[in-house]
Amino acid sequence: MNYQTILFDFDGVLCKGRFYEKTLLPDYPEVYDWIQLNIFKDKELVRRWMRNQIDSIEINKLISQNTGIEYEILKKLYKESVRNIKLDDKLVGLAKSIKLSGKKIGIVTDNMDIFTQITVPNHRLNVLFDVIINSADYGRLKNEDNGKSFDVALSDLGEKIESSLMIDDSESTIELYKKKGGHGFVYKNIEELKSFLRV
Ligand SMILES: [Mg+2]
Incomplete structure (x- = not known):
């Protein structure tokens, strides 16, 4: 794995739970x-x-x-x-092992105010992940302003987009990320991701 930074989407990747x-x-x-x-x-x-x-x-x-x-x-x-929303424990475990191997990990998510208020502290996501960008905190969705949220995440980490990988279940987001110079993986399941990362 040559990436120095791995960014994760939340909904549809780290979590598949539904409000209400x-x-x-x-x-x-x-x-x-x-x-x-x-x-x-x-x-x-x-x-x-x-x-x-x-x-x-x-x-x-x-x-x-x-x-x-x-x-x-x-x-x-x-x-x-x-x-009560459950995370995908296996994927969280994979994120942990990536971090332990010396890489930086982050979350870039289009999400609601409640994500920052409850989900982040509830699952101590701010402890595991080096950066968390929630659209609700910035008033900007991932694909807006030419993906500025990614720039914010990477500049917080002090990392370059060329050595980073974004994992997202949205094809358009991955397309944009690649256009910006990063690497991308359209997430469907952890098995495919593991074989892509060769871990
Ligand atoms: Mg998603």
Whole structure:
């Protein structure tokens, strides 16, 4: 492995959990369905959420107003679902072993305010990863401003894009990363990644 730095996407790579799923779906299936249809299917709304142009409080108020679920109950179930989100332990283990071998590792994610508030401290991601860039903290998605979030991550690490690898399940993100001069891997599963990295 010749890369000095490895950057990981979060959703679809390190984690495949879903907001609201474990806590809301069992008791409030109609609210859960409303959210899927009116929040997550609305790609522009989700993008605004991930730029923090609308935050989790406003999103939950919107859901509460439209479905009748009490806001405080919804907020509690939302936060609980985020606390319950499981990471892919095998991939986290791989990230650890890469770090132990002397490389730098980071996360660049299009994500919500709640990622920085709960997911990062909950899984101590800031201890394992040398840099974490969450779109909600910068008001910018990965593919926007010619991928400036990657520049920010690499400059924080003091590393060059030419000696770095981005692992992401989005083909367009990997395309952009390569265009910027980096190496990229479109993630599907850990087995393929391991054989790509020859580890
Ligand atoms: Mg992803």
